[in-house]
Amino acid sequence: MEKKKLVLIGNGMAGIRTIEEILKLLPEEFEITVFGKEPYPNYNRIQLSKVLQGDTEIKDITLNEWDWYEENNIRLYPGETVTKIDKDIQTVYTDKGKETPYDYLIIATGSNPFMLPLPGADKEGVTAFRDIEDCEKMIHASKNYKRAAVIGGGLLGLEAARGLLNLGMEVDVIHIADYLMERQLDRSAGKLLQEELEAQGMNFLLEKQTAEILGKKRVTGLRFNDGGKIPADLVVMAVGIKPNVQLAKDTGLEINRGIVVNDHMETNVPNIYAVGECAEHNGMVYGLVAPLYEQGQALAKHICGMNHQGYKGSVLSTQLKVSGVNVFSTGLINETDQTKSIKVFDEWRNTYKKILVEDDKLAGAVLFGDTKEGTKLLSLIKKGANVEEYLESSQSQDDNESIVVSMGDEEVICGCNGVTKGTIVNAIKTQNLTSVEEVKGCTNASRSCGTCKSLVADLLTHTLGDEYEADEKETVCACTDLSRDEVIAEIKEKHLTHSREVMNVLGWKTEEGCSKCKPALNYYLGMVYPKEHEDERESRFVNERLHANIQKDGTYSVVPRMYGGVTNAEDLRTIADVAEKYDVGMIKLTGGQRIDLLGIKKEDLPSVWKDLGMPSGYAYGKTLRTVKTCVGAEFCRFGTQDSTGMGIKLEKKFEGLNTPHKVKMGVSACPRNCAEGGIKDVGVIGLDGVWEVYVGGNGGTDLRKADLLAKVKTEDEVLEYTAAFLQYYRENARYLERTSHFVERVGLELIQEVVFNDELRQELCKRMDDALSVYKEPWNEVLESETTLRDLYEKVHAK
Amino acid sequence: MEQTVKKVFVGKYSELPERLGKTVILEDKEIAVFKLANGDVRAIENRCPHRGGVLAEGMVSGEHVFCPLHDWKINVTDGLVQAPDEGCVQTFEIMKEDEQVYVLVPSEITQS
Ligand SMILES: Cc1cc2nc3c(=O)[nH]c(=O)nc-3n(C[C@H](O)[C@H](O)[C@H](O)COP(=O)(O)OP(=O)(O)OC[C@H]3O[C@@H](n4cnc5c(N)ncnc54)[C@H](O)[C@@H]3O)c2cc1C
Ligand code: HEM
Ligand code: SF4
Numbered sequence: 001m002e003k004k005k006l007v008l009i010g011n012g013m014a015g016i017r018t019i020e021e022i023l024k025l026l027p028e029e030f031e032i033t034v035f036g037k038e039p040y041p042n043y044n045r046i047q048l049s050k051v052l053q054g055d056t057e058i059k060d061i062t063l064n065e066w067d068w069y070e071e072n073n074i075r076l077y078p079g080e081t082v083t084k085i086d087k088d089i090q091t092v093y094t095d096k097g098k099e100t101p102y103d104y105l106i107i108a109t110g111s112n113p114f115m116l117p118l119p120g121a122d123k124e125g126v127t128a129f130r131d132i133e134d135c136e137k138m139i140h141a142s143k144n145y146k147r148a149a150v151i152g153g154g155l156l157g158l159e160a161a162r163g164l165l166n167l168g169m170e171v172d173v174i175h176i177a178d179y180l181m182e183r184q185l186d187r188s189a190g191k192l193l194q195e196e197l198e199a200q201g202m203n204f205l206l207e208k209q210t211a212e213i214l215g216k217k218r219v220t221g222l223r224f225n226d227g228g229k230i231p232a233d234l235v236v237m238a239v240g241i242k243p244n245v246q247l248a249k250d251t252g253l254e255i256n257r258g259i260v261v262n263d264h265m266e267t268n269v270p271n272i273y274a275v276g277e278c279a280e281h282n283g284m285v286y287g288l289v290a291p292l293y294e295q296g297q298a299l300a301k302h303i304c305g306m307n308h309q310g311y312k313g314s315v316l317s318t319q320l321k322v323s324g325v326n327v328f329s330t331g332l333i334n335e336t337d338q339t340k341s342i343k344v345f346d347e348w349r350n351t352y353k354k355i356l357v358e359d360d361k362l363a364g365a366v367l368f369g370d371t372k373e374g375t376k377l378l379s380l381i382k383k384g385a386n387v388e389e390y391l392e393s394s395q396s397q398d399d400n401e402s403i404v405v406s407m408g409d410e411e412v413i414c415g416c417n418g419v420t421k422g423t424i425v426n427a428i429k430t431q432n433l434t435s436v437e438e439v440k441g442c443t444n445a446s447r448s449c450g451t452c453k454s455l456v457a458d459l460l461t462h463t464l465g466d467e468y469e470a471d472e473k474e475t476v477c478a479c480t481d482l483s484r485d486e487v488i489a490e491i492k493e494k495h496l497t498h499s500r501e502v503m504n505v506l507g508w509k510t511e512e513g514c515s516k517c518k519p520a521l522n523y524y525l526g527m528v529y530p531k532e533h534e535d536e537r538e539s540r541f542v543n544e545r546l547h548a549n550i551q552k553d554g555t556y557s558v559v560p561r562m563y564g565g566v567t568n569a570e571d572l573r574t575i576a577d578v579a580e581k582y583d584v585g586m587i588k589l590t591g592g593q594r595i596d597l598l599g600i601k602k603e604d605l606p607s608v609w610k611d612l613g614m615p616s617g618y619a620y621g622k623t624l625r626t627v628k629t630c631v632g633a634e635f636c637r638f639g640t641q642d643s644t645g646m647g648i649k650l651e652k653k654f655e656g657l658n659t660p661h662k663v664k665m666g667v668s669a670c671p672r673n674c675a676e677g678g679i680k681d682v683g684v685i686g687l688d689g690v691w692e693v694y695v696g697g698n699g700g701t702d703l704r705k706a707d708l709l710a711k712v713k714t715e716d717e718v719l720e721y722t723a724a725f726l727q728y729y730r731e732n733a734r735y736l737e738r739t740s741h742f743v744e745r746v747g748l749e750l751i752q753e754v755v756f757n758d759e760l761r762q763e764l765c766k767r768m769d770d771a772l773s774v775y776k777e778p779w780n781e782v783l784e785s786e787t788t789l790r791d792l793y794e795k796v797h798a799k
Numbered sequence: 800m801e802q803t804v805k806k807v808f809v810g811k812y813s814e815l816p817e818r819l820g821k822t823v824i825l826e827d828k829e830i831a832v833f834k835l836a837n838g839d840v841r842a843i844e845n846r847c848p849h850r851g852g853v854l855a856e857g858m859v860s861g862e863h864v865f866c867p868l869h870d871w872k873i874n875v876t877d878g879l880v881q882a883p884d885e886g887c888v889q890t891f892e893i894m895k896e897d898e899q900v901y902v903l904v905p906s907e908i909t910q911s
């Protein structure tokens with residue numbers, strides 16, 4: 001059977017998306033031909049703003065490579081314009097004299113930029129902002145000219161203006177209304193936006209109407225209705241777009257503002273469809289990709305003969321893609337007699353939020369400064385949610401947690417492409433995706449405007465846990481092509497003792513490394529040469545450098561050591577006094593059986609430690625964190641061994657040890673295992689006359705049950721086997737590899753073979769003793785060093 | 800809009816810790832001052848454009864600082880956030896008079 005002929009006019013975002021949807025449904029059904037006026041494969045028009053702002057390059061915004069057309073047997077005629085459609089004999093004609101018959105014809109010709117019909121508008125140096133050519137023109141102009149004027153203070157104009165600023169031009173934005181983006185923002189947000197952009201260096205001329213573009217051959221300036229003039233040698237018109245309907249009009253299709261279509265994107269002529277910015281559905285012409293993609297999906301289903309309800313119109317949302325500025329709006333923008341509003345204006349953080357409610361339902365929102373609620377508000381408004389639902393959900397939102405965690409599976413993460421959380425999570429799980437790029441490839445999420453990238457990243461982190469960050473590469477980091485093993489071998493062979501030496505000798509690609517390799521090298525050097533290597537404080541992550549945990553507001557938390565989770569009245573009293581004296585924000589019992597004092601100012605840290613007079617609990621380090629213990633034989637009616645005593649011994653022995661990642665331990669005195677050793681890096685369980693030592697457990701993101709390493713008789717043997725295991729882990733794990741991954745990767749059998757070999761075990765224990773011998777209690781060390789106090793803990797107060 | 804510049808004393812050059820940041824507190828802003836490995840001193844706004852992380856506590860590598868909160872990489876000379884993230888922080892000029900290091904702060908910053 002001969003294939004049906006499908007012809008697409010317009011090689012742009014909506015048209016090609018429609019083809020993609022059709023190929024998904026019926027890959028072999030059609031013989032597809034595409035005509036595109038522009039000489040490129042389908043590219044991401046949205047990202048032109050980023051190209052202009054210098055964040056990406058033209059070659060990086062292609063959506064469908066040439067190969068894609070070939071692989072799908074699509075005949076593409078780039079740089080060829082369709083000039084005529086004969087609807088009676090179902091054939092299209094091009095400017096290069098080609099005739100192509102069709103069974104189905106899709107018109108997706110997009111829009112033309114609206115050029116104000118001003119005197120002088122045809123001068124050199126006047127451009128629109130619509131396609132690659134315009135973009136190149138502006139980049140080129142910026143190299144030879146200094147002053148740009150952008151006519152139009154809407155989305156497109158502001159993005160263009162920001163781009164031109166980045167290109168080193170001085171930029172005036174001329175706007176007809178009295179505040180910016182008046183179609184998407186209310187006055188308050190528009191004014192805030194203006195202030196922000198002025199701070200970035202943009203200059204605004206509001207309530208100005210351009211009367212003439214001045215100049216001889218090339219533009220030299222603008223004249224306004226009120227007689228005022230400004231100089232300019234580049235003029236960008238960004239006052240709007242109008243649907244590109246000339247061809248359709250000549251063909252005799254019904255045209256209003258755009259090509260009129262029904263819910264199935266059918267025009268009034270059989271077998272001719274329209275989709276994208278050139279189409280008008282239910283009185284609406286859309287200029288953002290999200291609705292266009294919905295249209296494309298509806299059209300694809302229709303052409304493939306799938307039963308469906310068609311396209312029903314869209315709720316829009318707007319985001320401005322200018323770095324450093326966050327604005328978002330959706331639905332109703334301005335108050336009416338029927339609306340009630342919730343407004344929050346935080347002058348301190350310079351954020352503004354307005355939510356409009358109509359008949360108890362969410363009807364619209366404007367956000368400035370902090371737009372992280374945007375995605376959620378959009379999906380609530382789309383489903384016509386009650387305002388109470390929003391208020392409840394925003395209350396239960398934990399600040400520390402990404403918004404994605406609290407979202408439902410049906411909620412949309414990527415607005416442009418309508419991809420839900422459920423779809424993304426499912427793809428991550430079933431197709432083992434580990435990067436935003438892969439998610440983009442599989443689900444289309446973040447493929448268009450890119451603003452949801454962070455949510456996708458959060459979803460990855462949330463779905464995959466720690467692995468996501470740690471396991472991406474085999475090399476130490478992007479600064480080198482060497483793996484961990486190769487680097488350590490070189491360190492030993494060439495006797496390298498300082499990170500900078502390692503980077504120089506081993507040809508690091510960056511001058512001073514990055515936040516991945518610096519701490520890793522510092523660890524490896526300390527592991528190989530415990531006595532020789534001097535710890536490099538500048539290679540330490542802030543928590544390990546300052547010996548306290550940084551919190552999201554820049555304050556710190558302090559966790560004193562509490563061996564085995566056992567304390568006494570005097571220590572508790574001291575802690576209480578300190579908490580009161582420094583007015584700590586919160587006192588919290590940690591999961592590791594000790595006390596956390598949160599919200600302490602950096603400058604106060606040394607005096608807090610001094611007043612406490614206790615050793616650091618190392619709650620911040622890649623080191624032994626805590627040894628959790630159960631009550632044990634001393635009090636518990638089930639107890640068989642002194643679990644607290646054993647725990648204290650372990651903690652005293654291994655405190656301050658540098659390890660590839662954090663190490664947690666638990667000691668219980670019977671199989672009930674109250675200290676939960678089954679999910680600890682080292683878990684010890686006391687039975688009648690025996691101790692069991694478990695390793696490689698994890699209670700975090702990757703729940704893993706610990707493996708039984710050894711059964712031993714005495715407390716000393718517990719210490720010995722633990723030391724041997726930990727030293728083996730220290731010497732063989734990758735930096736940031738938890739014991740759970742390590743045991744899984746290396747295999748328990750190999751580890752057992754090593755630690756049961758008397759000779760090897762002795763050697764491991766000996767090297768462990770060397771490593772432990774250099775330990776100094778860090779808080780005390782800080783208090784004793786004036787330079788450290790000055791260098792790390794003092795801030796400068798300007799006078 | 801008139802711009803005056805305020806000269807804020809940071810400290811003695813030799814007392815600034817190398818490859819680390821120093822926090823300078825103004826009335827309503829904080830500035831992070833870094834002494835780089837090559838001896839140059841740089842100053843940027845002490846607030847990560849991502850979620851407000853204190854950049855003075857970040858790890859310094861060459862011309863860049865890594866935010867301590869979520870590891871954004873920021874150029875301390877031109878203030879630009881490095882790909883894949885985007886944004887920028889304000890930069891400030893440094894002035895050295897003999898041993899004394901100052902940061903020059905435009906006045907709007909100190910008032911507002
Ligand atoms: C700088 C910029 C930033 C934007 N930012 C955003 C954003 O952040 N979010 C968002 O949702 N949207 C944004 N948009 C809008 C978005 O890019 C458009 O809505 C979308 O590209 C429209 O898709 P389309 O397929 O209808 O038209 P287009 O992508 O314009 O495709 C139409 C194609 O048809 C070709 N063509 C026209 N006539 C003929 C003919 N007779 N024969 C052959 N070919 C023909 C055209 O040359 C064009 O290549 C932005 C647009 C621009 C310019
Ligand atoms: C290395 C990469 C990143 C890591 C490890 C990371 C990690 C995190 C973490 C842990 C939080 C919650 C933190 C807190 O409350 O203090 C967070 C929040 C957030 N991140 Fe990132 N992030 C990364 C990259 C990005 C990027 C590239 C973007 C955007 C372009 C982004 C945007 C956000 C936003 C908007 C939030 C707030 C979400 C919310 O709390 O509702 N992040 N990130
Ligand atoms: S683990 Fe056993 S001994 Fe320890 S507290 Fe629980 S029940 Fe008692």
Ligand code: FES
Pocket residue numbers: 847848849850851852866867868869870871
């Ligand atoms: S606050 Fe700086 S990276 Fe998040």
